[in-house]
Amino acid sequence: MTIARTLADFASGPVNADARMQRFVTLSLFDWASVGLAGTGEPVARAARGMALGGDAMRGATLLGGGRAQAAQAALVNGATSHALDYDDTHFGHIGHPSVAVIPAALAIAETEGEVADPRVALAVGLEVACRVGGWLGRSHYEAGFHQTGTSGAFGATAAAGRMLRLDPERMAQALCLTATRAAGLKSQFGTMGKPLNAGFAAEVGATSALLARAGATSAPDAIEGAQGFGPTHAGSADASALDGLGRSWIFPNISYKFHACCHGLHAMLEALREIRDKGLNAAEIESVTVRTHPRWLAVCNQPEPTTGLQAKFSYRLTAAMMLAGVDTAALDSYSDAICARADLRALRDRVRVETDEGLSDSAAEVSVIASGRTHEARHDILAPVDPALIERRLRDKSATLLGEAGAEALWRAVARIDEAEGLARLMARLGARTARSAARDG
Structure with missing residues (x-):
């Protein structure tokens, strides 16, 4: 047949x-x-x-x-x-x-x-x-x-x-x-x-x-x-x-489903950071952020220093800063030239390091945030079963x-x-x- x-x-x-x-x-x-x-x-x-x-x-x-x-x-x-x-x-x-x-x-x-x-x-x-x-x-x-x-x-x-x-x-x-x-x-x-x-x-x-x-x-x-x-x-x-x-x-x-108005390759990271942020983390106290992702995404959404709203949708570092600073990543208007120029976000962005790990699936990400000397870690896979x-x-x-x-x-x-x-x-x-x-x- x-x-x-x-x-x-x-x-x-x-x-x-x-x-x-x-x-x-x-x-x-x-x-x-x-x-x-x-x-x-x-x-x-x-x-x-x-x-x-x-x-x-x-x-x-x-x-x-x-x-x-x-x-x-x-x-x-x-x-x-x-x-x-x-x-x-x-x-x-x-x-x-x-x-x-x-x-x-x-x-x-x-x-x-x-x-x-x-x-x-x-x-x-x-x-x-x-x-x-x-x-x-x-x-x-x-x-x-x-x-x-x-x-x-x-x-x-x-x-x-x-x-x-x-x-x-x-x-x-x-x-x-x-x-x-x-x-x-x-x-x-x-x-x-x-x-x-x-x-x-x-x-x-x-x-x-x-x-x-x-x-x-x-x-x-x-x-x-x-x-x-x-x-x-x-x-x-x-x-x-x-x-x-x-x-x-x-x-x-x-x-x-997309719950953030940006590249799907960023979503696992954003969900992991959301988990950490929602525990009451103060963005002003963050010393460093490490993101681990599958290497296939580096050619897609790793704009290190975006200057436009469109580039922001493809930036691990800036969207990580946006999430941790409480910017609504689900809103279309959050991705703008102005958001790229915000001094506090640029400073936090520059404390984000992106690393690759071939052991991760391309639907997963791991994050580590050091704030006030304490380390906060989370992992998220966007394909994990959800209610x-x-x-x-x-x-x-x-x-x-x-x-x-x-x-x-x-x-x-x-x-x-x-x-x-x-x-x-x-x-x-x-x-x-x-x-x-x-x-x-x-x-």
Whole structure:
């Protein structure tokens, strides 16, 4: 059986999403919506929305921040917008951001098609497929320069959109094979608008491939694993074990959420320092700080003396100082040129030393803080199991920081009721509302 058919049988067949999976789907939908609404004023979001609003929306789908467009264009806009802040969830099993590719495609199809499958189950299917395909492609695919959000994410987007359309296994397989010839995304786009657009393109491919398959379009049945298929031509590792237990167990709930508005490579350190700070440590008494991390992060987020807000998001030393000094690292506005110039933070930053340890996983960090002659140590792994109730509380705090208390609470209620009659319509109405950030940026 081909990989496409294996995935299609899962995506189109009976699905038993256990309570844990359903809860994490809800959490990711809420987090996605929060960061998407917060990102509507970003330049890439405005550019994508302007492109989509230039045509005839027909039976349009809602755009984050306002307006409507055809389903595929709406998926593109909302995928790019929700990844514009780079504040969305990450699955470290394959180093990809599944929600920003899958959710926009699924919601765009659901809104424009009317009679669709259960939304939460469709999202569960798509998010799981993205992670499974990401694992099948493996680290070799990522290290070769491909952005898994754009590649494996496209397959997940197709599965979710196809489920919404109630595609049978044959047409679902065709949709996934069509995706194989369009899925794309390069890490060379990191640091540019191309990175969030990778998410948008993946969502658009998902919606388009599912609609084409429903209309009767066909493709090579081995387009994923064949000799000239997606995997072999994109440095995939073809790890068959990545598909083990598909339909019986769920790997998506191993997802990691961002609670700090900076590079995910900094989060383990920040959580460890947060533990020390919350014990009542006085920043003025700190003599030195040592951070130990996996060496892979030094090329990503070790800006030693940042001078701009963007550079601050990729600086071990400055974000460590921010955390210890009580700066809100969850707030977007905390990362500014002014924060880089603050004398107290610069002084504390210069007392931070970053060391590497290959014995640490790339999701873990160890910190040691010496203050008033006493040593305080902590370790954190962002993949360590966490009570979902605690994750929910922190995501709701994060959303409140981004959208305000009232906006976050209203959004949570809308997400929680997505399976109710008119639930999807209520959620989309909230996502289409113009935010203060989008209004300010659009002038």
